Amino acid sequence: MVRALPTPRDLSGTPTIRSLIGLSRASQGRLGQRRPKGAFRAPILPLLASISIAKARKSQYASADASGYPKNGELVARGPGSPDMIQLFHVYKTFAKEVEALVDINLQIEKGEFVFLVGPSGAGKTTLLRLIFHDELPTSGQILVNGRNVVKLPGRSLPSLRRSIGVVFQDFKLLRDRSIADNLSLVYRVHGTPSAVGKRKVANVLKMVGLSHKAQMMPYRLSGGEQQRAAIARALMSDPLLLLADEPTGDLDADLAADVMRLLGEINMRGTTIVVATHDTSLVGDSGRRTILLKGGRVVEDRP
Numbered sequence: 001m002v003r004a005l006p007t008p009r010d011l012s013g014t015p016t017i018r019s020l021i022g023l024s025r026a027s028q029g030r031l032g033q034r035r036p037k038g039a040f041r042a043p044i045l046p047l048l049a050s051i052s053i054a055k056a057r058k059s060q061y062a063s064a065d066a067s068g069y070p071k072n073g074e075l076v077a078r079g080p081g082s083p084d085m086i087q088l089f090h091v092y093k094t095f096a097k098e099v100e101a102l103v104d105i106n107l108q109i110e111k112g113e114f115v116f117l118v119g120p121s122g123a124g125k126t127t128l129l130r131l132i133f134h135d136e137l138p139t140s141g142q143i144l145v146n147g148r149n150v151v152k153l154p155g156r157s158l159p160s161l162r163r164s165i166g167v168v169f170q171d172f173k174l175l176r177d178r179s180i181a182d183n184l185s186l187v188y189r190v191h192g193t194p195s196a197v198g199k200r201k202v203a204n205v206l207k208m209v210g211l212s213h214k215a216q217m218m219p220y221r222l223s224g225g226e227q228q229r230a231a232i233a234r235a236l237m238s239d240p241l242l243l244l245a246d247e248p249t250g251d252l253d254a255d256l257a258a259d260v261m262r263l264l265g266e267i268n269m270r271g272t273t274i275v276v277a278t279h280d281t282s283l284v285g286d287s288g289r290r291t292i293l294l295k296g297g298r299v300v301e302d303r304p
């Protein structure tokens with residue numbers, strides 16, 4: 001298995017949010033310190049993006065020819081400024097040389113879409129999300145997020161990619177030893193945002209998810225649904241273009257699940273592209289949302 005960055009772990013043994021919020025390996029020991037003047041910041045990325053998209057196009061078609069994949073007549077790589085948020089081309093992911101988690105996935109998800117990724121346990125939903133935010137690399141194939149080829153992304157650009165993607169995963173829980181507000185504050189501190197601006201942001205996102213009154217509480221004093229909304233609030237701290245949610249309603253009863261889905265719908269209405277992986281088909285129901293069905297690592301249905 002190839003990992004882009006080792007996932008740092010907190011004392012409780014669960015992955016910390018540091019990896020999710022784009023904290024680089026070098027800066028993980030400097031939490032809370034100010035970013036030195038002249039240190040790397042995101043704006044260099046448009047330049048890197050244009051280079052990586054050029055390489056992406058070249059390698060995509062080069063590898064397609066060399067490996068004998070049939071050329072895909074429908075999907076064409078489109079760079080920064082395109083209407084696509086996510087593009088996958090002939091993506092395969094094999095674990096331990098024999099588990100074929102994903103097989104020849106070709107997908108385009110446009111900016112502003114709200115997409116359900118459904119399928120039975122083991123279908124490959126989580127793996128697909130992990131590939132999109134570069135927690136794993138595909139065994140082969142190309143993945144573009146907002147026009148940038150994440151497979152070929154240089155390590156120094158990873159923090160910025162992760163900042164543009166909000167992630168709500170079941171195993172990335174809130175840190176248990178600090179309040180909800182402090183969990184969120186960590187995000188702006190890592191980003192080097194001035195404290196006054198960061199505090200305003202914390203207040204805004206907590207208001208958006210309806211948790212202003214719980215800001216100073218420790219996570220264990222919140223209900224499952226509230227904790228999930230706090231996790232969504234944390235993901236919103238970076239103003240992500242894309243929000244990936246893996247079983248966001250997994251532990252919740254039907255009413256709380258509906259609340260969380262309503263919140264995700266509101267976030268989508270504000271322009272954020274959303275991909276929700278779930279095996280709970282009742283969530284999808286007659287939502288009218290695009291639904292991609294995975295089975296055995298393959299897309300078997302893509303219903304608009």
Ligand SMILES: Nc1ncnc2c1ncn2[C@@H]1O[C@H](COP(=O)(O)OP(=O)(O)OP(=O)(O)O)[C@@H](O)[C@H]1O
Binds near residue numbers: 100
């Ligand atoms: N790190 C890993 N090492 C080895 N195999 C893995 C790893 N991660 C996933 N797999 C395998 O890849 C396949 C797809 O797993 P994945 O977690 O993506 O499924 P899923 O659709 O999210 O399932 P669930 O609904 O149970 O969460 C499974 O066979 C799983 O065992």
Ligand SMILES: [Mg+2]
Binds near residue numbers: 125126127246
């Ligand atoms: Mg899963």
